[in-house]
Amino acid sequence: MExxxxxxxxxxxxxxxxxxxxxxxxxxxxxxxxxAGHIQQRLGPMRVGWHGLLQPLADGIKLLFKEDxxxxxxxxxxxxxxxxxALVPPFLVFxxxxxxxxxxxxxxxxxxxxxxxxxxxxxxxxxxGIEVYGVILAGWASNSKYAVLGSLRTCAQxxxxxxxxxxxxxxxxxxxxxxxxxxxxxxxxxxxxxxxQPLGFFVFFVSGLAxxxxxxxxxPEAEGDLGAGYHTEYSGMRFSFFMISEYLIVVFLSxxxxxxxxxxxxxxxxxxxxxxxxFLLKLSFFIWMFMWLRFTFPRYRxxxxxxxxxxxxxPLSLANILISGVFML
Amino acid sequence: MIAxxxxxxxxxxxxVFFLDLLDGLSLTxxxxxSKTVTERYPDNEKWMPFPRYRGHHFLKSNAEGKTNCVACxxxxxxxxxxxxxxxxxxxxxxxxxxxxxxxxxxRCLYCGLCEDxxxxxxxxxxxxxxFSDYDNKALVVGRDALMAMPGKxxxxxxxxxxxxxxxxxxxxxxxxxxxxxxxxxxIRRR
Numbered sequence: 001m002e003x004x005x006x007x008x009x010x011x012x013x014x015x016x017x018x019x020x021x022x023x024x025x026x027x028x029x030x031x032x033x034x035x036a037g038h039i040q041q042r043l044g045p046m047r048v049g050w051h052g053l054l055q056p057l058a059d060g061i062k063l064l065f066k067e068d069x070x071x072x073x074x075x076x077x078x079x080x081x082x083x084x085x086a087l088v089p090p091f092l093v094f095x096x097x098x099x100x101x102x103x104x105x106x107x108x109x110x111x112x113x114x115x116x117x118x119x120x121x122x123x124x125x126x127x128x129g130i131e132v133y134g135v136i137l138a139g140w141a142s143n144s145k146y147a148v149l150g151s152l153r154t155c156a157q158x159x160x161x162x163x164x165x166x167x168x169x170x171x172x173x174x175x176x177x178x179x180x181x182x183x184x185x186x187x188x189x190x191x192x193x194x195x196x197q198p199l200g201f202f203v204f205f206v207s208g209l210a211x212x213x214x215x216x217x218x219x220p221e222a223e224g225d226l227g228a229g230y231h232t233e234y235s236g237m238r239f240s241f242f243m244i245s246e247y248l249i250v251v252f253l254s255x256x257x258x259x260x261x262x263x264x265x266x267x268x269x270x271x272x273x274x275x276x277x278x279f280l281l282k283l284s285f286f287i288w289m290f291m292w293l294r295f296t297f298p299r300y301r302x303x304x305x306x307x308x309x310x311x312x313x314x315p316l317s318l319a320n321i322l323i324s325g326v327f328m329l
Numbered sequence: 330m331i332a333x334x335x336x337x338x339x340x341x342x343x344x345v346f347f348l349d350l351l352d353g354l355s356l357t358x359x360x361x362x363s364k365t366v367t368e369r370y371p372d373n374e375k376w377m378p379f380p381r382y383r384g385h386h387f388l389k390s391n392a393e394g395k396t397n398c399v400a401c402x403x404x405x406x407x408x409x410x411x412x413x414x415x416x417x418x419x420x421x422x423x424x425x426x427x428x429x430x431x432x433x434x435x436r437c438l439y440c441g442l443c444e445d446x447x448x449x450x451x452x453x454x455x456x457x458x459x460f461s462d463y464d465n466k467a468l469v470v471g472r473d474a475l476m477a478m479p480g481k482x483x484x485x486x487x488x489x490x491x492x493x494x495x496x497x498x499x500x501x502x503x504x505x506x507x508x509x510x511x512x513x514x515x516i517r518r519r
Contacts, residue, residue, distance in 0.1 A: 295357060
């Protein structure tokens with residue numbers, strides 16, 4: 001009976017997480033378009049529903065009924081496989097992301113995470129790396145020059161930026177003496193890591209922008225020079241798979257920033273709020289930050305992108321490890 | 330010399346702390362919380378043109394409700410598009426008036442020369458600007474329709490409350506009694 005309940009609990013949590021993740025891009029597209037509008041002194045979507053709230057649904061219906069087009073010269077198997085490979089890793093990542101410690105409901109203690117791995121951080125970075133395969137396969141299978149160029153850029157960009165990203169979290173791991181995200185958050189109960197690791201946070205943030213392929217690092221899908229980059233040839237639901245994956249990566253990177261550098265669900269002592277609310281507040285702040293940056297900055301040139309990755313971020317992240325080590329001794 | 334060094338130093342400090350990036354971010358942030366300039370046409374608002382605006386033609390009428398037009402055909406003669414057709418006749422009072430006064434709005438270029446040429450102050454270009462149609466035959470407008478058209482804008486240059494209506498064709502009538510607002514009120518000038 002006891003184990004039956006435990007398994008039921010896990011399945012239930014899994015279903016809830018999958019449902020939330022599938023629904024999440026719907027409000028996020030609306031919020032992004034609203035933020036874009038207001039930054040440009042427009043209103044954004046206004047006509048479908050109250051303040052355009054139903055606009056994402058209308059978009060979704062449009063995407064569902066669009067022709068599912070596969071180019072003649074495309075590699076059909078890889079072409080259909082690529083969106084799925086791009087979509088699965090963001091879902092897998094959320095297995096290891098905790099949104100709180102635990103709550104007690106009807107006398108049973110429910111932990112607010114699916115799995116507390118002792119190598120949680122490593123798992124997250126590794127699984128997030130798989131998402132690149134989807135992008136590369138999509139570009140390759142489309143058999144179109146724009147798509148191939150886009151995926152080549154993605155390839156180079158991801159390899160360049162995953163290194164400083166990995167290095168920048170080492171400082172956090174050193175402080176917490178653990179790679180489990182729960183332990184990392186617990187170690188920040190007194191002092192958030194942003195105070196001791198500002199350099200690490202900066203490197204993580206910039207390389208996170210590049211990993212999510214957001215402006216100013218959205219070269220893989222630079223509209224101006226590549227059409228749409230790796231998903232030029234995609235339409236309908238397959239295209240929306242890439243979009244969902246992109247939004248989930250933004251959410252996951254924001255969650256990671258909150259967990260690693262901003263104390264997870266630990267709030268400021270003066271304002272008493274439930275821990276989960278604290279976590280969600282910080283999460284939404286960072287999602288908003290991503291969108292704010294998107295509509296402020298222009299895109300970097302390709303050589304600038306590379307030199308930022310290798311000449312600025314990589315030395316900075318190494319210096320961060322060195323400084324953290326010296327201070328810990 | 331010292332000034333140059335100081336300038337270079339401040340440039341480096343700005344580069345290290347991303348001051349220019351922060352400048353851009355603060356600008357977009359201030360825009361995000363400023364008022365929008367969107368004119369919600371045709372759902373909530375519509376634009377009232379200035380008195381100088383040259384829109385749909387109209388025929389002015391005198392106190393007895395008859396048109397001012399004396400069917401001299403000067404407007405038809407000066408029209409660069411040849412889009413005005415006037416057929417004169419003598420009515421029961423012995424006055425010269427147009428029997429047919431047709432303007433092909435699809436050909437008209439809204440130059441306003443007919444208004445300038447008119448000796449009787451009869452034809453003018455008014456404030457009405459929503460008269461697109463699916464059928465180009467509907468763009469040939471006759472005398473009575475022209476006499477019923479709204480005249481020139483009085484004040485203009487403002488946004489008035491309006492509502493999209495699909496009852497009688499697709500129209501955007503202004504809501505009666507609505508207060509007009511200057512569209513430029515939310516435009517930021519720096």
